[in-house]
Amino acid sequence: MDEDLELIERFKTGDKTAFDELMQRHYRSVLNLIYRFTGATGQPAEDLAQDVFLRVYRALPRFEARARFFTYLYKVTMNLCLKERARWARHRSRTVSLDGNWEDPVSPGPRAIPDPAGSAQDRFERREVAGEVREAVMELPEEQRAAVILHRFHHLSYEEITEVLGISLPAVKSRLHRAKLALQRRLGEGTRESLEEARQPEAAG
């Protein structure tokens, strides 16, 4: 039995410290799934992560270990992100003003990990790269972005992604393949234009 399931069993018998341990194992990744999928940082991101665990706390007594705990956890997280995003979008369209906490791929998050020591120039360049990467991922269509984040940052297998997103294996692959091509074009070393020029229209094969 895996460690999460052991903790869940303990929690079901009324041991709240088991839930605390479960959270400590997963809070950071839930927070960062929210961060990367929605662009939310700071309080809105924390609030959403807290909400995820409140719901899980309520639902866990009925949790049956058919799937791994974290795929269930990520599923709850994704669903809440989508729900919250819709609410924020409504709010934003009403108030017009942007609070800067939502889908803001350019500015670094307030609690982004500080870069390790290095020259100012190094730090600047690293931040530039991070900003570029963030923008590139944020510009992906939502369904591709979800798959990319789960695979690249949370190290989920294709099979696990099918569980979280509720889609087929071919759909997972196709989303990831399209996303990788888009990222290659955005972030690759050789620019698109120079490649086009250099390419032979038809190579023998």
Added chain:
Amino acid sequence: MATTCAQVEELLPAYEDGDLSVEETRRLERHLQACPPCRQGLADLRSSWERLGAWKDLEPAPAWRQDFWRNLGRDEERRRLGPWRFLRSRHWASAAMAAVLALGFFTGTWWQGAPVQPTGMAASVLISRDLAEIALASAEPQEAESFLLGEVEGPFSPEILDEALSSVQAP
């Protein structure tokens, strides 16, 4: 069948995943050998995926655990209070007003300032009739009762609660 650069580019992610047939793989590899730009394309595919790692994690707020258990406590309180939860809102003054008016409603003696004298309640208690009515309309009898039994904090003396409760129990 000829394999164009565009076709190769589209197949590269599947090639990376080992999802191509033996025949497709052979054709693609032959093309890569002969075509530096497509080799560059494959290198870019790998390096751009690697570069995503530059996007660093957020650090959780230092007090996230305390926040969770506090939020949970609040959430449980809200559930316990049911429709009365707004009485515990930050706007204590209007919540208190509504509560007093609700009491008056139960006892049948609408608030005139005379028999019900909760301490700290000023004359500002007047006008929140609407709030009180909303509260009553949304309350289940049991919830109204638990409110009156004092399971909900409020600026009421036990006598007032007893009186209000007896009027609810014996209509």
